[in-house]
Amino acid sequence: MATHETMEPVKTGKKQGDRLQCVVVTPERTLFDQLVEFVVLPLYDGELGILPGRSPLIGRLGYGELRTKSEGITQRYFIDGGFAEVRDDVVTVLTNRAIPAAKLDTAAAARELEQAQAQRAANDFDxxxxxxxxARARAQLHIGAAKG
Known part of the structure; x- marks a missing residue:
């Protein structure tokens, strides 16, 4: 006679599918590796919001704000281009530079913008x-102005 075992449900708080693993890597180090509820990426052609269960993708990052939210706390970073991959509820961001919004120097960004606008362009590359x-300086100013 076959017996049927009853399995009790495992209580883990949030279900696995309610979170994303977000990993942000610069050439120097891994800036963070955390479970989050959602991620907003600054793609080169606009923002992209990512929730758990998102279909896989690879995207080119622009200059702008990366936002994550976890347990009601939003973290904001300036992202300096790069690439992002979303796969199996893991968002991997590879970027040249990632600066927490609170550490942005808006005065330096304003000087960078002024210098960039004053540059002469002799050809298409310039x-x-x-x-x-x-774009880089304006993104830093925008994110830095909204900090706090």
Whole structure:
């Protein structure tokens, strides 16, 4: 005679599918590796919000704000380009630079913007570099102005 075992449900608080693992890596170090409820990425052509269960993707990052939220706390970072991969509820961000919003120096960003706007562009490459420098400085100013 076969017996049927009853399995009690495991109580783990949040279900596995309610969180994302977010990993942000710069050339120098891993800035953070945390479980979060959602992530907003600054892709080169706009923001992308990511929730658990998102289909896999790879995206090119622009200059802008990376936001994460966990247990009611939002963390904000300036991201300096790079790439992001989403796969199996893991968001991996590879970026040249990631600065917490609270540590942004808006005065330095304002000087960078002024210098970038004053640059002369002799060719298409110079113009592209000027545009990048302007976008980078404006993103830092925007994020830094909203801190606090």
């Amino acid at each position: 113009q592209a570099e000027k545009d990048k420098a302007i």
